[in-house]
Amino acid sequence: MTKIKIGLLGLGNVGSGVAQILQENAANIFKRTGKQIELKSVLVRDLNKKRNSNLTNVHTTTDAHSILTDPEIQIIVEVLGGEHPTYEYICQALQNKKFVVTANKEVMAKHHAELTQLAHQNGVDIYYEASVGGGIPIIQTLKVGYAANQLKAIYGILNGTTNYILTKIEEDHLEFNQALQEAQKLGFAEADPTMDISGLDTAYKLTILAGIAFKANLTLADISYEGIQSISLKDILYADEFGYKIKLLAMGQRTKNNEFCLSVQPFMLPKSHPLAAVRNEFNAIYVVGDAIQDAMLYGKGAGSLPTGSAVVSDIMDIAFNYPHNSRRNLETDFPNVKVLPADLQQNKFYLRLLVNDEFGVLEKIAGIFGKNKVSILKVIQKDIIAKQAELVILTHLVQQKDMQQAIIELKKLNCVQEVCAIIKVGLE
Amino acid sequence: MTKIKIGLLGLGNVGSGVAQILQENAANIFKRTGKQIELKSVLVRDLNKKRNSNLTNVHTTTDAHSILTDPEIQIIVEVLGGEHPTYEYICQALQNKKFVVTANKEVMAKHHAELTQLAHQNGVDIYYEASVGGGIPIIQTLKVGYAANQLKAIYGILNGTTNYILTKIEEDHLEFNQALQEAQKLGFAEADPTMDISGLDTAYKLTILAGIAFKANLTLADISYEGIQSISLKDILYADEFGYKIKLLAMGQRTKNNEFCLSVQPFMLPKSHPLAAVRNEFNAIYVVGDAIQDAMLYGKGAGSLPTGSAVVSDIMDIAFNYPHNSRRNLETDFPNVKVLPADLQQNKFYLRLLVNDEFGVLEKIAGIFGKNKVSILKVIQKDIIAKQAELVILTHLVQQKDMQQAIIELKKLNCVQEVCAIIKVGLE
Numbered sequence: 075m076t077k078i079k080i081g082l083l084g085l086g087n088v089g090s091g092v093a094q095i096l097q098e099n100a101a102n103i104f105k106r107t108g109k110q111i112e113l114k115s116v117l118v119r120d121l122n123k124k125r126n127s128n129l130t131n132v133h134t135t136t137d138a139h140s141i142l143t144d145p146e147i148q149i150i151v152e153v154l155g156g157e158h159p160t161y162e163y164i165c166q167a168l169q170n171k172k173f174v175v176t177a178n179k180e181v182m183a184k185h186h187a188e189l190t191q192l193a194h195q196n197g198v199d200i201y202y203e204a205s206v207g208g209g210i211p212i213i214q215t216l217k218v219g220y221a222a223n224q225l226k227a228i229y230g231i232l233n234g235t236t237n238y239i240l241t242k243i244e245e246d247h248l249e250f251n252q253a254l255q256e257a258q259k260l261g262f263a264e265a266d267p268t269m270d271i272s273g274l275d276t277a278y279k280l281t282i283l284a285g286i287a288f289k290a291n292l293t294l295a296d297i298s299y300e301g302i303q304s305i306s307l308k309d310i311l312y313a314d315e316f317g318y319k320i321k322l323l324a325m326g327q328r329t330k331n332n333e334f335c336l337s338v339q340p341f342m343l344p345k346s347h348p349l350a351a352v353r354n355e356f357n358a359i360y361v362v363g364d365a366i367q368d369a370m371l372y373g374k375g376a377g378s379l380p381t382g383s384a385v386v387s388d389i390m391d392i393a394f395n396y397p398h399n400s401r402r403n404l405e406t407d408f409p410n411v412k413v414l415p416a417d418l419q420q421n422k423f424y425l426r427l428l429v430n431d432e433f434g435v436l437e438k439i440a441g442i443f444g445k446n447k448v449s450i451l452k453v454i455q456k457d458i459i460a461k462q463a464e465l466v467i468l469t470h471l472v473q474q475k476d477m478q479q480a481i482i483e484l485k486k487l488n489c490v491q492e493v494c495a496i497i498k499v500g501l502e
Numbered sequence: 503m504t505k506i507k508i509g510l511l512g513l514g515n516v517g518s519g520v521a522q523i524l525q526e527n528a529a530n531i532f533k534r535t536g537k538q539i540e541l542k543s544v545l546v547r548d549l550n551k552k553r554n555s556n557l558t559n560v561h562t563t564t565d566a567h568s569i570l571t572d573p574e575i576q577i578i579v580e581v582l583g584g585e586h587p588t589y590e591y592i593c594q595a596l597q598n599k600k601f602v603v604t605a606n607k608e609v610m611a612k613h614h615a616e617l618t619q620l621a622h623q624n625g626v627d628i629y630y631e632a633s634v635g636g637g638i639p640i641i642q643t644l645k646v647g648y649a650a651n652q653l654k655a656i657y658g659i660l661n662g663t664t665n666y667i668l669t670k671i672e673e674d675h676l677e678f679n680q681a682l683q684e685a686q687k688l689g690f691a692e693a694d695p696t697m698d699i700s701g702l703d704t705a706y707k708l709t710i711l712a713g714i715a716f717k718a719n720l721t722l723a724d725i726s727y728e729g730i731q732s733i734s735l736k737d738i739l740y741a742d743e744f745g746y747k748i749k750l751l752a753m754g755q756r757t758k759n760n761e762f763c764l765s766v767q768p769f770m771l772p773k774s775h776p777l778a779a780v781r782n783e784f785n786a787i788y789v790v791g792d793a794i795q796d797a798m799l800y801g802k803g804a805g806s807l808p809t810g811s812a813v814v815s816d817i818m819d820i821a822f823n824y825p826h827n828s829r830r831n832l833e834t835d836f837p838n839v840k841v842l843p844a845d846l847q848q849n850k851f852y853l854r855l856l857v858n859d860e861f862g863v864l865e866k867i868a869g870i871f872g873k874n875k876v877s878i879l880k881v882i883q884k885d886i887i888a889k890q891a892e893l894v895i896l897t898h899l900v901q902q903k904d905m906q907q908a909i910i911e912l913k914k915l916n917c918v919q920e921v922c923a924i925i926k927v928g929l930e
């Protein structure tokens with residue numbers, strides 16, 4: 075009977091989930107793969123820390139080197155997070171001809187091409203299903219399930235914290251800060267939530283997914299991203315009125331000229347779109363391919379067991395054909411592609427303005443729009459308070475740079491008090 | 503360079519899609535798998551038939567035997583449909599040590615265990631992603647992506663025709679027959695739609711999916727199924743009023759005692775449920791696992807290219823590790839499990855009754871319900887026409903046999919003119 079031994083780097087939230095699943099589902103895993111998978115050693119920070127997980131017959135150590143060089147270990151599972159020294163550990167593991175399974179979005183977003191090549195030079199492979207979308211098997215689906223397609227677009231709700239916050243604002247009529255506090259209380263947002271709410275977490279994940287989907291060498295610098303800090307209850311309610319929901323959306327699109335648009339931002343999409351039904355801390359990835367047409371995967375984007383499930387699924391995928399090298403990453407040569415700068419990308423826009431309630435305001439605004447090739451689809455005058463009127467405008471498709479120029483000019487008008495919100499609209 | 507040659511049985515809708523994808527995406531497929539995949543021979547009914555597909559260098563024949571015994575062919579792709587002679591062709595292919603890729607739900611629902619074992623005896627395997635959910639890679643996801651889980655439940659919208667009809671009834675306020683005619687006009691329903699609207703198509707697919715999800719030996723006889731013929735616009739509008747949508751839902755659930763409930767029927771689920779957002783001809787499969795928790799896959803359930811994509815994905819999955827045997831079906835021993843008879847399954851129910859508009863009717867109905875352990879959650883009196891009142895009733899959880907007994911007794915009441923609709927409610 076073939077035994078496969080695992081070295082686990084990290085025993086935090088995800089590490090404990092991995093250990094728990096390997097233990098509780100051992101019989102099923104053996105039946106499924108025909109291999110006995112054994113957790114041999116675990117790298118921890120503090121040997122004396124009390125732990126909930128019941129690790130029997132598992133060696134715990136603070137010495138990474140002893141695990142990375144252990145000749146009995148065939149798979150290194152990295153769930154430490156952060157770029158360093160994790161990146162160095164992964165390199166050492168691959169150089170020592172061990173398969174690597176990682177949940178690390180930052181390392182994969184920054185070093186994908188290099189690590190894939192290093193794996194191949196050493197006759198092994200690196201698996202990273204857990205780095206994006208927690209329990210959603212999107213990477214495997216892109217690499218196998220949709221492999222027969224040329225993908226045209228990928229859209230994702232990839233961050234549970236921000237989706238939870240947006241859902242709470244909408245459903246409980248909270249303002250952003252209240253919703254954030256509630257998310258923190260329930261453990262859906264960290265004490266310092268910057269990484270999530272700024273859109274950076276989502277941008278890392280889009281770098282990984284779009285790289286696989288479009289078979290391209292992409293970096294974080296290719297993605298223009300913004301967060302949800304400035305989203306207010308008012309805009310979510312107006313969106314609802316127009317038949318839209320606001321989501322923090324990762325977008326990767328292939329243009330007709332085989333160029334790519336990549337961005338992360340709050341986005342208004344129609345309520346009838348399947349992504350609009352993704353509530354609370356759930357994630358989803360929507361894909362458009364030449365053969366499958368429209369498709370979506372939905373599930374928990376984080377958490378000990380969902381992410382642990384993705385890690386163990388990767389371990390099983392390796393175990394499946396072991397000792398034959400079952401390599402998922404046969405393509406190691408990712409070409410550079412042309413990424414369209416954000417200001418050349420086209421979108422529809424939603425705007426909310428505070429203007430003086432006086433004669434001729436709309437004409438002045440329309441004049442600036444017309445001059446900048448911004449075509450108006452709809453204007454609605456909302457509340458009038460203390461001689462100020464709130465205008466909500468929906469535009470037709472417009473280049474981002476034209477919209478930006480129009481905004482600059484709007485702000486110079488005496489009758490415009492404030493440009494309160496600018497949100498992209500689409501997927502209709 | 504390794505070449506893999508394909509014998510294709512059938513050049514209808516799906517067969518043409520397979521041929522088209524293999525041709526158009528040949529470069530990507532080669533890059534991804536490292537193997538050159540070549541369509542060598544195609545079994546057709548009529549050699550002289552004019553075809554749209556541009557098959558260059560492909561041998562067409564009416565002689566299945568010549569393909570099934572061709573020593574140059576490593577993979578047989580079966581897209582003929584029907585049980586015979588397809589089943590026999592598949593057996594011969596496996597006996598001749600060829601991998602088989604099939605889109606055949608009927609053959610797989612009826613012969614799954616036997617064909618899997620036959621494949622293993624011959625050192626090959628049978629892949630059938632395209633047999634359920636068209637372009638949705640649900641089988642691969644159950645076998646690999648969710649492999650680390652024990653699955654508790656699987657819910658599916660598995661038939662595009664019926665989902666299209668239900669969507670049209672709801673959104674365009676049509677009656678069933680009008681919606682069916684429109685579906686037929688657009689090619690979403692066949693001239694004889696019985697297989698789809700009776701629920702049989704969905705029941706075949708549930709047999710396959712639940713068998714994989716629960717690792718159990720299931721047959722069509724384990725599934726109680728009913729179709730959507732009796733769904734009326736009125737019930738869909740009332741459902742909407744109560745916050746529900748009606749879908750033809752395949753359901754497989756594991757009870758606390760490790761027994762299984764399996765059924766296909768029109769079902770009311772809350773509008774906020776992700777399955778409620780699955781419109782038109784789309785399919786989706788919702789899964790609950792011990793580690794991933796809630797997850798869903800969504801996409802086109804039929805069509806030349808989506809189903810062709812699933813077939814080619816299976817071919818690539820075989821090609822990936824070829825000539826090593828990359829077998830997805832390592833478990834060939836599926837135990838018999840205890841399936842709970844339909845009348846012992848529990849559900850909430852929606853009922854619509856036509857009663858005499860007279861004193862004491864509600865008391866009589868409530869009396870019969872109470873006697874049969876049916877607890878009422880809500881009663882609403884709708885239209886009164888010609889001294890008849892329409893009553894809509896929602897119940898709490900009740901065993902199906904108790905509900906059936908209550909209905910029998912209701913029908914005997916003089917004041918009850920008609921029991922117009924009985925629909926299960928749940929997933930709240």
